[in-house]
Amino acid sequence: MSEALAAALAAEHAAIYAYGPIGVHLDGDAADQARSAEAAHRSRRDSLILLLTGKGGTVPVAAPAYALPFPVTDEASALRLAVEVEERTGAVWRAALPATEGAQRGSALNGLTDAAVRATRWRRAAGVTPATVPFPGRPA
């Protein structure tokens, strides 16, 4: 169980990092959306750190920097990265579902669901259609 949650924590660290360059290239509603998304990822990160620390297992720390999958230079690439960040985060939370049960299953499900909702929001902002995928988090 802890391994899957440690992977989720690592993904949340990366997501928080990515929202830095994303936010820089957005304004208006999209910038607000990026801020609230980043706050949501920070909140999940903090819960995971507490949980994993309590278990006494390894608690992944944030890397000083993460390699982005492509350069973020403008609004379009920022939106594209936001979609990708949420898709990746959702996939990691989905992978945690079989490894968890009870309340932790519930928070993994929230992690997946929130990521899927944000991915849909970002796809709509980017004009990507369809804005949804049939099985969020499932490996392609």
Added chain:
Amino acid sequence: MRTGDTNQKYGTAGRSRRDVVRAAALVALVGTTGSLTGCGLFDGEPDPPPAPDPLAPLIGGALDLAARYEATIAAFPELADRLRPLAEAHRAHAAELARVTRTTLPSATVAPSTSAGDSGAVTAAATLKQLREAEQQGRDAAAKVCTEAPADRAALVGSITAARASHLEVLR
């Protein structure tokens, strides 16, 4: 049940000849089938039906949601581009759930009865509101099944929950 009554009748005094004949006929009838149960003529109960698969309600829900979208698209073709991917997602969910539960989907669910049945008076906005409510209920139902599901089903039901939640964004 009826054989039980017959049994009681045997205990009562002064039964008529007709009763005896009827009882004998019943016993004969029960005798042919009763031997299949093996244990006792009167306490043998049919085997209980197998418990329904916990995923079964999600299949019905997915087919219902798909049918609602399809009815809405038929009534409001201008919504087709927006809603068709959602209808297709629900169909894909039903197919995957059927595969996992080893069940066969009912063929061709025509006649979507529920939402846009009596269109004309119904506006697109009202229909979208109904769809939102149906998706919310579907999301909550799937979330409950996911938290109780065995490990090998948790990811699939989790994805279905997340998909239903994401549909709400498109219906805003």
